[in-house]
Amino acid sequence: MLDFINLHLIDILDILLVGLLIYQIYKLIRGTAAMSIFIGIIILYFIWLVVKTIHMEVLSAILGQVLGVGVLALIIIFQQEIRRFLIHLGNNSIHRNSNFFTRRLFGTKTTTVPLATLDELTQAVRKMSETKTGALIVMTHKSSLEGIVETGDRIDAVVNRRLIENLFFKNSPLHDGAVVMDTSRLVAARCTLPISESTEIPAHYGMRHRAAVGVTEMTDATVIVVSEETGGISFVKDGEIKTISSITELRLAIEDSYSAS
Numbered sequence: 186m187l188d189f190i191n192l193h194l195i196d197i198l199d200i201l202l203v204g205l206l207i208y209q210i211y212k213l214i215r216g217t218a219a220m221s222i223f224i225g226i227i228i229l230y231f232i233w234l235v236v237k238t239i240h241m242e243v244l245s246a247i248l249g250q251v252l253g254v255g256v257l258a259l260i261i262i263f264q265q266e267i268r269r270f271l272i273h274l275g276n277n278s279i280h281r282n283s284n285f286f287t288r289r290l291f292g293t294k295t296t297t298v299p300l301a302t303l304d305e306l307t308q309a310v311r312k313m314s315e316t317k318t319g320a321l322i323v324m325t326h327k328s329s330l331e332g333i334v335e336t337g338d339r340i341d342a343v344v345n346r347r348l349i350e351n352l353f354f355k356n357s358p359l360h361d362g363a364v365v366m367d368t369s370r371l372v373a374a375r376c377t378l379p380i381s382e383s384t385e386i387p388a389h390y391g392m393r394h395r396a397a398v399g400v401t402e403m404t405d406a407t408v409i410v411v412s413e414e415t416g417g418i419s420f421v422k423d424g425e426i427k428t429i430s431s432i433t434e435l436r437l438a439i440e441d442s443y444s445a446s
Contacts (some may be wrong), residue, residue, distance in 0.1 A: 195360045234317030298368050306366075306439075307432045309349035310409055310418060320353045321363040321393050323378070326443070328404035330372075334365050337376030344371055346430050353411075363396065363408075368443070379403060381424070390426065397421040407442045409435070 210223065233248040287310075306322070313320045323330065338359060342348060344366060352374050353360050362375035380392065381399035397408035401421050408421040418429040420438040429435045 213291070231378065245380065252297040269353070298439060302369050303436060303439065305344045305346045306349070306409075307436055309346035310411060310435060312346065312350055312430050313353060313369070313411045314416045314418050317413055318350070318353050318411065318418040319360075319393060320349075320409070320411035321396060322349070322364050322409040323365045323376070323397075323400060324407045324409070324439070324442070325367045326405045328402075328406060330365055330404065330406060333363075333376050333378060333400065337362055337365070339373045340371055343370045344369060363400075383424070386426070394419060394421070394426060398424050398426065401425075407427040407439070409439075 211220075229248070230252065233245065233252060236248060237245045310320065310322075312318075323333070332350040340359075348371065349364065351357060352364055352371075363378050364374045365372045365376050378396035379399040380404075381395045381402055383398060383402075386398060388396060391412070391414070393410050393412070397410050397419070398421055400406055401408060402424040405423075410419040410421060410426075411417070412419070418435060420427045420429050421437060422438075422442055427438065429438065
């Protein structure tokens with residue numbers, strides 16, 4: 186009786202884990218071209234199960250070979266999604282361990298942006314919005330952005346509104362790309378960001394927004410985007426674009442993103 190109960194519980198756990206895995210895969214590839222391929226593979230797999238159950242040996246063998254060889258093809262086709270999944274998994278694990286040891290050694294500690302830095306940053310964004318100066322500012326949280334920093338030019342400067350405006354001025358040699366900053370300093374400029382392939386991004390958003398979504402899909406960074414066409418301000422977090430209507434709203438979004446990390 187106990188063996189039956191244990192087996193039953195293991196079966197339930199097995200189903201829940203498989204369901205969780207499929208859900209996580211769906212979240213990663215939702216809105217991308219890979220979604221159609223993933224659905225097609227699931228359908229093919231269920232067809233193989235049905236064919237195998239009713240003992241259609243020839244068709245079952247053919248489909249089994251296709252699915253067997255297809256594992257290598259799937260790794261190639263979904264290499265970006267697999268890479269994103271592993272990065273997401275690794276970052277979450279590191280953050281949990283980091284938070285655990287930080288709490289044990291130093292007590293509860295929240296990373297925040299100094300008020301002076303927040304003022305300089307938001308005032309620079311306000312000015313660039315008024316002048317319709319395109320901007321892309323990446324704010325580091327816990328994920329390492331060293332690979333992205335290496336694609337640009339290191340500046341290591343105190344956050345200053347005039348410096349930020351000058352970096353994104355259209356005739357500046359550093360304006361083409363993103364600025365990466367931590368909680369108090371500008372780390373690098375002219376950085377290249379990964380472009381999101383999501384089809385759920387509205388068509389009126391340009392490459393700046395796609396780049397912002399791309400880096401927030403792969404890391405826990407948050408991004409401020411100023412549109413060159415409209416002067417509109419957007420705040421991007423976890424692959425989601427939020428339209429900002431005021432500098433006060435932007436300040437709150439930045440503070441909330443750090444208090445939640």
